[in-house]
Each structure stands twice: as C-alpha cells, then as structure tokens.
Amino acid sequence: MDLTNRHPGTQQIARYFGYEHLKTPLRDVSKQCHDLAEQMIGTLPDGPELTAGLRKLLEAKDCFVRASLDTAQEG
Template structure:
C-alpha cells in the first residue's frame, strides 16, 4: 500500500495519483485477503504508474 501514497508528489501529479490511492485503500479495506486481491492491487499500481508517467509526458 505504500506505493499508493501521493502526498509527496507535486500538485499536478497528485491529481492523477490520488484517485488510484483512494481506490486502493477502499479495496484493501473492503475485500478479503487473497491472491486475487493482491493481483488486483498490483494491476492498479501498474495503471497508476502508467498514468503518472503519461502526465509527466
């Protein structure tokens, strides 16, 4: 979950990263632990990283 933190980012990157971080927290808190949850969070992290890189342009 530490990779979904966004407070350290500049404001323009936070606008991209924050929704992913909030969704990750919600999913982590509401879904049972298991391999599918881990895979889903990993894929969400990959998507977040892609979008942040897209913003960096």
C-alpha cells in the same frame, strides 16, 4: 489507509500508493489510484486476487502518472 490486521502482502503493496510527495498534477492522478486501492482494501478480504488486483492498479497508476507528467511538461 488502515492496514491493521491485514496480510503482510497487502500491507507491503499498499505503501506504494502514497502520493503526498508528488507535485500537482501528478499528485491528483496518483491520489485517485490511492483512493481506489484504499476502497478495495477496505472492502475485500486478503488473498491472492486482492494482491494481484492491487499490483495491476499500481502498474496502471505508474502509467497514469507518467501520462500526467507528459501533459505537465507540454503546458
């Protein structure tokens, strides 16, 4: 994710969208959120709404990963 010349707030929250450290299927779910965050950062200007949107996406990602964890444990 290219964060060159981005606001420090955008840079700081973007780091939480890493997914490489996770195992499948958690990685697959997390990567989808990473990809959306990357697209939004690449498309939208820095500002409070971008930061808020990324924060909410991060919260959603955490929920999706936990749901995926529950599914993985059942199988």
